[in-house]
Amino acid sequence: MHHYISISFKLFLLSIIISLIILIIALYYSIVIPYNSQQAIASSLQAIAAIIFGIWGVWLSIVSPESFKNVILQKRISNNTNNNLKELKNKDEELLNFFIPPILISIFILISLTLFIMLSPILKDIVTADLIKLYLKYIGFIFLIFVSILQCLTLFILLFIPFWGISRRNQEISQIENFNDDYKEN
Numbered sequence: 008m009h010h011y012i013s014i015s016f017k018l019f020l021l022s023i024i025i026s027l028i029i030l031i032i033a034l035y036y037s038i039v040i041p042y043n044s045q046q047a048i049a050s051s052l053q054a055i056a057a058i059i060f061g062i063w064g065v066w067l068s069i070v071s072p073e074s075f076k077n078v079i080l081q082k083r084i085s086n087n088t089n090n091n092l093k094e095l096k097n098k099d100e101e102l103l104n105f106f107i108p109p110i111l112i113s114i115f116i117l118i119s120l121t122l123f124i125m126l127s128p129i130l131k132d133i134v135t136a137d138l139i140k141l142y143l144k145y146i147g148f149i150f151l152i153f154v155s156i157l158q159c160l161t162l163f164i165l166l167f168i169p170f171w172g173i174s175r176r177n178q179e180i181s182q183i184e185n186f187n188d189d190y191k192e193n
Contacts, residue, residue, distance in 0.1 A: 029149070029152055030149065032152070033145065033148045033149045033152050034145060036148060037141075037144050037145040037147070037148035037149075038141070038144075038145075040148065042127075042131060042144065045127070045144070045147055045148060045151060046124065046127065046128075048151050049120050049123050049124050049127075049151060050120075050124060052116065052120055052151065052154055052155060052158060053116075053117060053120040053121065053124065055158055056113050056116040056117045056120065056158065056161075057113075057117060059109070059113045059158070059161055059162065059165060060110065060113040060114065060117065062165060063106065063109055063110045063113065063165065064110070066106070066165075067106050067110075105164075108164075109161045109164045109165060112157055112160070112161050113161060115157075116154055116157060116158060116161075119150075119154065120154060123147065123150060123151075127143075127147060130143055131143075
Protein backbone atom coordinates (compact mmCIF):
# COMPACT_ATOMS: atom_id res chain seq x y z
CA MET A 8 0.00 0.00 0.00
CA HIS A 9 2.79 2.41 0.91
CA HIS A 10 4.51 1.77 -2.41
CA TYR A 11 1.29 2.50 -4.32
CA ILE A 12 0.78 5.79 -2.46
CA SER A 13 4.33 6.89 -3.14
CA ILE A 14 3.96 6.15 -6.87
CA SER A 15 0.66 8.05 -6.98
CA PHE A 16 2.20 10.95 -5.11
CA LYS A 17 5.20 11.01 -7.46
CA LEU A 18 2.90 11.03 -10.49
CA PHE A 19 0.86 13.81 -8.90
CA LEU A 20 4.01 15.88 -8.28
CA LEU A 21 5.24 15.21 -11.80
CA SER A 22 1.92 16.36 -13.26
CA ILE A 23 2.04 19.54 -11.16
CA ILE A 24 5.59 20.29 -12.30
CA ILE A 25 4.70 19.69 -15.95
CA SER A 26 1.59 21.87 -15.57
CA LEU A 27 3.63 24.70 -14.05
CA ILE A 28 6.17 24.50 -16.86
CA ILE A 29 3.37 24.65 -19.42
CA LEU A 30 1.79 27.63 -17.64
CA ILE A 31 5.10 29.52 -17.56
CA ILE A 32 5.73 28.81 -21.24
CA ALA A 33 2.16 29.85 -22.06
CA LEU A 34 2.57 33.08 -20.10
CA TYR A 35 5.72 33.99 -21.97
CA TYR A 36 4.51 33.04 -25.44
CA SER A 37 1.01 34.42 -25.02
CA ILE A 38 2.59 37.84 -24.65
CA VAL A 39 4.87 37.36 -27.65
CA ILE A 40 2.46 35.63 -30.05
CA PRO A 41 -0.08 38.00 -31.60
CA TYR A 42 -3.81 37.37 -31.57
CA ASN A 43 -3.98 36.52 -35.29
CA SER A 44 -1.36 33.81 -34.82
CA GLN A 45 -3.42 32.26 -32.04
CA GLN A 46 -6.41 32.22 -34.38
CA ALA A 47 -4.29 30.54 -37.06
CA ILE A 48 -3.11 27.92 -34.55
CA ALA A 49 -6.71 27.26 -33.51
CA SER A 50 -7.81 26.88 -37.14
CA SER A 51 -4.95 24.46 -37.83
CA LEU A 52 -5.80 22.40 -34.76
CA GLN A 53 -9.43 22.31 -35.84
CA ALA A 54 -8.48 21.03 -39.29
CA ILE A 55 -6.23 18.37 -37.73
CA ALA A 56 -9.03 17.28 -35.36
CA ALA A 57 -11.43 16.94 -38.29
CA ILE A 58 -8.90 14.83 -40.19
CA ILE A 59 -8.27 12.63 -37.15
CA PHE A 60 -12.01 12.17 -36.68
CA GLY A 61 -12.34 11.09 -40.29
CA ILE A 62 -9.37 8.72 -40.11
CA TRP A 63 -10.76 7.09 -36.97
CA GLY A 64 -14.06 6.53 -38.72
CA VAL A 65 -12.29 4.91 -41.65
CA TRP A 66 -10.17 2.75 -39.34
CA LEU A 67 -13.25 1.68 -37.46
CA SER A 68 -15.06 0.71 -40.65
CA ILE A 69 -12.03 -1.15 -42.04
CA VAL A 70 -10.71 -2.87 -38.94
CA SER A 71 -13.91 -3.87 -37.29
CA PRO A 72 -17.18 -3.18 -39.11
CA GLU A 73 -18.85 -6.24 -37.60
CA SER A 74 -17.65 -5.33 -34.11
CA PHE A 75 -19.15 -1.89 -34.48
CA LYS A 76 -22.41 -3.25 -35.84
CA ASN A 77 -22.70 -5.94 -33.15
CA VAL A 78 -22.13 -3.54 -30.28
CA ILE A 79 -24.22 -0.67 -31.65
CA LEU A 80 -27.17 -2.87 -32.57
CA GLN A 81 -26.86 -4.64 -29.19
CA LYS A 82 -26.93 -8.09 -30.70
CA ARG A 83 -27.22 -10.53 -27.84
CA ILE A 84 -25.78 -13.98 -27.93
CA SER A 85 -28.12 -16.42 -26.27
CA ASN A 86 -26.99 -18.80 -23.55
CA ASN A 87 -27.21 -21.85 -25.81
CA THR A 88 -24.59 -20.64 -28.32
CA ASN A 89 -20.97 -21.71 -28.15
CA ASN A 90 -18.42 -19.98 -25.95
CA ASN A 91 -16.31 -18.89 -28.93
CA LEU A 92 -19.09 -16.57 -30.11
CA LYS A 93 -19.48 -15.10 -26.64
CA GLU A 94 -15.73 -14.56 -26.43
CA LEU A 95 -15.74 -12.92 -29.86
CA LYS A 96 -18.52 -10.55 -28.77
CA ASN A 97 -16.50 -9.57 -25.70
CA LYS A 98 -13.48 -8.97 -27.93
CA ASP A 99 -15.66 -6.81 -30.20
CA GLU A 100 -16.59 -4.63 -27.25
CA GLU A 101 -12.98 -4.52 -26.07
CA LEU A 102 -11.79 -3.46 -29.53
CA LEU A 103 -14.40 -0.71 -29.73
CA ASN A 104 -13.38 0.53 -26.29
CA PHE A 105 -10.03 1.41 -27.83
CA PHE A 106 -11.61 3.27 -30.75
CA ILE A 107 -14.27 5.32 -28.97
CA PRO A 108 -12.12 7.54 -26.66
CA PRO A 109 -10.02 9.07 -29.48
CA ILE A 110 -13.19 9.74 -31.45
CA LEU A 111 -14.72 11.47 -28.43
CA ILE A 112 -11.51 13.45 -27.87
CA SER A 113 -11.62 14.61 -31.50
CA ILE A 114 -15.26 15.64 -31.13
CA PHE A 115 -14.44 17.57 -27.94
CA ILE A 116 -11.53 19.29 -29.69
CA LEU A 117 -13.68 20.19 -32.71
CA ILE A 118 -16.46 21.65 -30.55
CA SER A 119 -14.13 23.57 -28.24
CA LEU A 120 -12.03 24.98 -31.09
CA THR A 121 -15.14 26.02 -32.99
CA LEU A 122 -16.30 27.91 -29.90
CA PHE A 123 -12.82 29.38 -29.41
CA ILE A 124 -12.61 30.58 -33.01
CA MET A 125 -16.11 32.02 -32.80
CA LEU A 126 -15.89 33.67 -29.36
CA SER A 127 -12.35 35.04 -29.32
CA PRO A 128 -12.93 37.81 -31.92
CA ILE A 129 -16.17 38.76 -30.17
CA LEU A 130 -14.43 39.00 -26.80
CA LYS A 131 -11.54 40.90 -28.37
CA ASP A 132 -13.95 43.55 -29.67
CA ILE A 133 -16.16 43.69 -26.56
CA VAL A 134 -13.42 43.91 -23.93
CA THR A 135 -11.81 47.33 -23.81
CA ALA A 136 -9.41 46.99 -20.86
CA ASP A 137 -5.93 46.02 -22.01
CA LEU A 138 -5.18 44.01 -18.87
CA ILE A 139 -8.29 41.87 -19.34
CA LYS A 140 -7.39 41.37 -23.02
CA LEU A 141 -3.94 40.21 -21.92
CA TYR A 142 -5.46 37.70 -19.48
CA LEU A 143 -7.87 36.44 -22.14
CA LYS A 144 -4.98 36.04 -24.56
CA TYR A 145 -3.06 34.13 -21.89
CA ILE A 146 -6.02 31.86 -21.11
CA GLY A 147 -6.58 31.31 -24.83
CA PHE A 148 -2.98 30.27 -25.34
CA ILE A 149 -3.13 27.86 -22.39
CA PHE A 150 -6.24 26.39 -23.98
CA LEU A 151 -4.42 26.00 -27.31
CA ILE A 152 -1.51 24.24 -25.56
CA PHE A 153 -3.94 21.90 -23.80
CA VAL A 154 -5.71 21.10 -27.06
CA SER A 155 -2.35 20.56 -28.78
CA ILE A 156 -1.35 18.02 -26.12
CA LEU A 157 -4.69 16.23 -26.51
CA GLN A 158 -4.23 16.26 -30.26
CA CYS A 159 -0.75 14.72 -29.97
CA LEU A 160 -2.10 12.03 -27.67
CA THR A 161 -4.85 11.23 -30.13
CA LEU A 162 -2.35 11.07 -33.00
CA PHE A 163 -0.15 8.74 -30.97
CA ILE A 164 -3.10 6.46 -30.30
CA LEU A 165 -4.13 6.71 -33.96
CA LEU A 166 -0.69 5.49 -34.95
CA PHE A 167 -0.64 2.31 -32.85
CA ILE A 168 -4.11 1.02 -32.03
CA PRO A 169 -5.35 0.28 -35.56
CA PHE A 170 -2.36 -1.95 -36.22
CA TRP A 171 -3.05 -3.75 -32.97
CA GLY A 172 -6.70 -4.09 -33.99
CA ILE A 173 -5.87 -5.52 -37.41
CA SER A 174 -3.46 -8.10 -36.02
CA ARG A 175 -5.89 -9.04 -33.26
CA ARG A 176 -8.78 -9.37 -35.73
CA ASN A 177 -6.67 -11.58 -38.02
CA GLN A 178 -5.83 -13.76 -35.03
CA GLU A 179 -9.51 -14.05 -34.11
CA ILE A 180 -10.46 -14.99 -37.67
CA SER A 181 -7.81 -17.71 -37.77
CA GLN A 182 -9.08 -19.04 -34.41
CA ILE A 183 -12.63 -19.21 -35.76
CA GLU A 184 -11.41 -20.93 -38.93
CA ASN A 185 -9.51 -23.46 -36.81
CA PHE A 186 -12.60 -24.03 -34.69
CA ASN A 187 -14.72 -24.56 -37.80
CA ASP A 188 -12.15 -27.00 -39.20
CA ASP A 189 -12.14 -28.92 -35.91
CA TYR A 190 -15.94 -28.96 -35.90
CA LYS A 191 -16.09 -30.33 -39.45
CA GLU A 192 -13.66 -33.12 -38.54
CA ASN A 193 -15.89 -34.26 -35.68
